Amino acid sequence: MSRKDFESDQDVRWCPGCGDYAILATVQRLMPELGVDREKIVFISGIGCSSRFPYYMNTYGFHSIHGRAPALATGLKASCPDLDVWIVTGDGDALSIGGNHVIHLMRRNVNVQMLLFNNQIYGLTKGQYSPTSELGKVTKSTPYGSLDHPFNPAALALGADATFVARTMDRDPKHMKVILKRAHAHRGAAFAEIYQNCNIFNDGAFFTYTEKESKPENTVFVQHGKPLVFDGGRKGLRLSGFSVEVVDLTNGQWSASDCVVHDETSRDLASVLARVFFKPGFPQPFGVFYAEQRPTYDDEIQKQMELVMDQRGTGDMAALLNAGDTWNIN
């Protein structure tokens, strides 16, 4: 199997230059490495530019209703646990209309991968502000600047007790592939936020973090067991109280050994990293913030069904439907 086997015959209808192309190409490249039969893979999306994704994958797919991909994915995974289920969603789809569904997917720990394409805007509906748009953002629906405090998606996922939380970006396909592979390997709800450029309605929203010149100084790529250093080893993050501070590693006062060593099994450290969120003077973290094992919803459902069937037999649907207070309408 190769990337080509995962390309569908549909014309890709995103604007030229959209970050969605890089994500699609990375997912199509990753698929053959996962060793899962195409017939077992399902991409479920909601509504939005990002949610057109299932059309372009030569797998099963479902372009569903706005914000409801987590509900469909939960039902599918619960009834067909052998399927490999991916959710593709946008910041509007996942965090506005679908906000309620996302948090329950996380706390239930349904064994699916959720890719949140964050472009800080509603793309499909032509440029209204979204729940991740920054304060003061001028858009068609906020002509005098947004007054809404934005969501911090990684902190939200951690707050909903997600068992896997990561962040990557469209402009670093190598990193994205590593993160998506990790998300796939995780047993449980894997939440991966992907910074995605909408070059039509919010061009350059993440360029500070994604462009070659500014990226080293403004990003920290976290890896389990490695100290949090960035800017080519010139700077690091050191624990300071319940937060982190940036330290200069070039003047002899501090070294990499003074920096926090990333531990992706620590929810507390993950929360600290998630809170380093567009903080002036701080690098934006990327990588796997958190990964823990907890029983999955779909496994627990199967176990419970088996247990009840052992105790009470397989049941009879017709008998159940005709039980109790039933009547005929003539």
Ligand SMILES: Cc1ncc(C[n+]2csc(CCOP(=O)(O)OP(=O)(O)O)c2C)c(N)n1
């Ligand atoms: C019930 C309902 N409400 C509103 C809409 C209009 N609508 C379509 S897509 C969208 C937001 C999409 O934004 P996002 O999820 O960020 O995706 P993007 O297009 O940026 O990829 C909205 C509000 C809709 N289609 N259905």
Ligand code: SF4
């Ligand atoms: S509107 Fe933005 S997000 Fe939608 S396809 Fe065009 S560039 Fe991509």
